[in-house]
Amino acid sequence: MTERTVHLAYFSPAGTTRRAVERVGLGLGPAAAVYDLVEAPPQEEIVLSKDALLVAGAPVYAGRIPAIGAERLRRLRGDSTPAVALAVYGNRAYEDALLELRDLLEENGFQVIAAAAVVAQHSIFPNTAQGRPDGADLEKLDAFARSCAERAEAPFRRLALPGRSPYRKPMGVPFRPSAGERCTACGTCARICPAGAISPARPRESGKDRCIACAACIRVCPQNARAFRGPVYTAAREGFALKCRARLEPEFFL
Numbered sequence: 001m002t003e004r005t006v007h008l009a010y011f012s013p014a015g016t017t018r019r020a021v022e023r024v025g026l027g028l029g030p031a032a033a034v035y036d037l038v039e040a041p042p043q044e045e046i047v048l049s050k051d052a053l054l055v056a057g058a059p060v061y062a063g064r065i066p067a068i069g070a071e072r073l074r075r076l077r078g079d080s081t082p083a084v085a086l087a088v089y090g091n092r093a094y095e096d097a098l099l100e101l102r103d104l105l106e107e108n109g110f111q112v113i114a115a116a117a118v119v120a121q122h123s124i125f126p127n128t129a130q131g132r133p134d135g136a137d138l139e140k141l142d143a144f145a146r147s148c149a150e151r152a153e154a155p156f157r158r159l160a161l162p163g164r165s166p167y168r169k170p171m172g173v174p175f176r177p178s179a180g181e182r183c184t185a186c187g188t189c190a191r192i193c194p195a196g197a198i199s200p201a202r203p204r205e206s207g208k209d210r211c212i213a214c215a216a217c218i219r220v221c222p223q224n225a226r227a228f229r230g231p232v233y234t235a236a237r238e239g240f241a242l243k244c245r246a247r248l249e250p251e252f253f254l
C-alpha cells in the first residue's frame with residue numbers, strides 16, 4: 001500500500017461528503033492531491049496512474065448522484081486505477097446512487113475495489129441525522145479504510161452493489177434557500193454556487209430555475225444569512241424528520 005499515491009475527490013456542497021472522503025483517505029495515507037469539485041473543479045482532464053488510489057465521494061440527490069457533480073467527476077480519468085466510491089445520504093435511502101457512482105468511475109478507467117453508502121446530516125432538513133457522520137460512523141470508516149488498503153493490492157473483482165440500471169429519473173426538490181436580512185451582498189455565495197444560480201451583482205436573489213438546493217451557499221455565507229425558509233419548508237422538515245427518524249447505518253461493499 002505504501003507505494004500508492006492517494007487522491008481524494010468530492011462534490012460536497014454542504015460538507016459531509018468531504019468529511020467522509022477525508023476520513024477514509026486518512027486511513028489510506030497522506031493525500032497527494034485533493035479535488036474539491038464544488039470549490040475548485042479541475043478545468044481540464046486529469047489522468048491518475050495505475051499506482052494511484054482514488055477515494056471519490058458524492059451526495060445522494062433523490063436516489064441519484066447530482067448531475068453537476070457527475071459531470072465534474074468525469075474530468076478525472078484512471079488507467080485501471082483502483083478507486084473507492086462513497087455515496088453519502090441523509091438517512092432516507094441511497095437507491096441507485098452508489099451504483100451510478102461506481103459505473104461512472106469504471107467508465108472513466110477506474111477499478112472500484114470498494115464502496116460505501118454513508119449516512120450524514122441531511123443538507124435540506126438538517127434536523128434529520130443531525131451531526132452525522134458521528135463518532136460511531138467514523139470508527140466504521142476507519143475500519144473500512146483498512147480493508148480498502150488490503151483490497152487495493154488484491155486481484156480486482158467487480159463489486160455487486162444495490163441499485164438498478166437504468167437508474168431512476170433525476171428529480172429536484174421544491175425548496176430554495178433565500179438570503180435574509182443579515183445579507184451584506186458580499187457575493188461569497190454567488191462565487192461558490194455550482195449551478196450559477198446566484199447573480200454576483202444581485203446575490204440576494206437566486207435563480208429559482210437553476211438552483212439544485214445543494215446548500216453550498218448556506219454553508220459559506222459569513223453572515224449566516226442564507227437558509228431554507230417559510231411555513232411549507234418548516235412543515236416538510238418536521239414531517240421528514242419524523243418519517244426518517246430511525247437511525248440507518250453505513251453499508252460497506254468489498
Ligand SMILES: Cc1cc2nc3c(=O)[nH]c(=O)nc-3n(C[C@H](O)[C@H](O)[C@H](O)COP(=O)(O)O)c2cc1C
Nearest residue numbers: 012013014015016017059062063090092093122123
Ligand atoms: C436535492 C437533494 C436531494 C436529496 N435526496 C436525498 C435522498 O434521496 N436520500 C437521502 O437519504 N438524502 C438525500 N439528500 C440529503 C443528502 O444526500 C445528504 O445530506 C448528504 O449528506 C449531502 O452531502 P454534502 O453534505 O456533501 O452536500 C438530498 C439532498 C439534496 C440537497
Ligand code: SF4
Nearest residue numbers: 183184186187189221
Ligand atoms: S454570502 Fe451571505 S452575506 Fe454574502 S451575498 Fe451571499 S447571502 Fe449575502
Ligand code: SF4
Nearest residue numbers: 193211212214215217
Ligand atoms: S443557490 Fe441553490 S444551487 Fe446555488 S449554492 Fe445555493 S442551494 Fe446550491
